[in-house]
Amino acid sequence: MISISEALRIVKAQAVRLEPKSIGLDAAVGRVLAQDIAADMDMPPFDRSQMDGFAVRKADVSDAPAKLKIVGESVAGTGWHNTLREGEAVRIMTGAAVPDGADSVQKVELTDESDGIVTILKPTKTNQNIVKRSEEITSGDQIFKKGEIITENMIAALASFGYARVLVSRRPRVAILATGSEIVNISEKPSLDQIRNSNSSMLKAFAESAGADVEILTNAEDDLEHLKESISSATDRCDCLIISGGVSVGDYDFTKPALRENGAEIFFEKISLKPGKPTVFAKKGNTLIFGLPGNPVSAAVTFFVFVRMALLLMQSAHKYALKRGFAVLSHPINGAKGRDSLLPVSLKTTKKARLKIETLRFSGSSNFIAFSKASGLVFIPADSTLDKGDIAEIMFLP
Secondary structure: OEOHHHHHHHHHHHOOOOOEEEEEHHHOOOOEEOOOEEOOOOEOOOOEEOOOEEEEOHHHHOOOOEEEEEEEEEEOOEOOOOEOOOOEEEEEOOOOEOOEOOOEEEEHHHEEEEOOEEEEOOOOOOOOOEEOOOOOEOOOOEEEOOOOEOOHHHHHHHHHOOOOEEEEEOOOEEEEEEEOOOEEOOOOOOOOOOEEOHHHHHHHHHHHHOOOEEEEOOOEOOOHHHHHHHHHHHHOOOOEEEEEOOOOOOOOOOHHHHHHHOOOEEEEOOEOEEOOOOOEEEEEOOEEEEEEOOOHHHHHHHHHHHHHHHHHHHOOOOOOOOOEEEEEEOOOEEOEOOEEEEEEEEEEEOOOOOEEEEEOOOOOOOOHHHHOOOOEEEEEOOOOEEOOOOEEEEEEOO
16 A cells, blocks of 8 residues: 555556647647747837827926827827827827827816817826837737647637637547446446446536546446446557446455556556555556546545546646645544545635635545545545634645
8 A cells, every 4th residue: 555645656657648639729728738838029010099188298298287189099090100299299099099199198188178189187107008019918928838738818819910820639538447347337227236337427517527538438337348448448549547346355345456468557556545445557668557446435535536636647738636735624523543634625715715624525526526625635635633713735636
């Protein structure tokens, strides 16, 4: 049995980086950049007005009210490309280019216009209501780094600098295989001693949120030859195979024998973790294989701690681990004997802006109802008890 940190180290060392590909910007959200992104122009590309009003020279309006001759108009997309001289003003709209010679903009509410003359009612300051050229970014400056996950907030910047296509890491091809003769499809009504295949749907959603293309395979019954055939077929066409169930040491737990007989190298098969002790990690060729416990909470916890990290590393993402933090316990929690625990909890912010851990009615690793309300995992060291008011380390669920 190995520690959580050692298991993480092994998975990280074995993750295979996938090749990059070019895609259209409209399909880029959620993908991992495989190139650095730089500005191809200054932004703004010219001195830009922040207000509707009049572009003026500060010196002309220092003794406001001051009357100036209106000599032109600058609107977004059509600037006034002359030089403003003494005693002159240019009508200007928000986002339009500030003409040469002007050093400030007075908003329209502080002006009075009549018969080609504008009265500026209050003085201005240098660069008032003006965003100077390259104030936001200079041409050639880096905006985003290779390895960043593209978010919705990044799309405008990418589009503004001409990235109609971006280079991203290929999505990992993931196959999900549920094992167990008791498993039926979710569209079926289970008979006595049967359960629906909730794990595959759950793991598919988790893997897709980590950037993977996912295929759910036909359930494998508790038969060694059947499982061997399913594993062999899957590893020939996927980058990562996730097996749920059959990883313990019971008479019908065939995952480890099937992996060995398929020629997979098993790196670990027990972790000092609750829930998730019998988690298996193996590799066949370049295909990563995770054998997760069949209990849904164990499968979820081990996915978020190990599988999610592997999928993001395969895409060369810089940030691949769950975000960590600290919070205050609202109830005592007992740790497990001889194993560290990562237990699902609900996280809430108090009126004093403190993050508080609310324990869930967690009856065990089969309680997917409780897990559906979890927003984090609390870390409890082996053989320890954390009391109400103690500060505990947490991992935030995405």
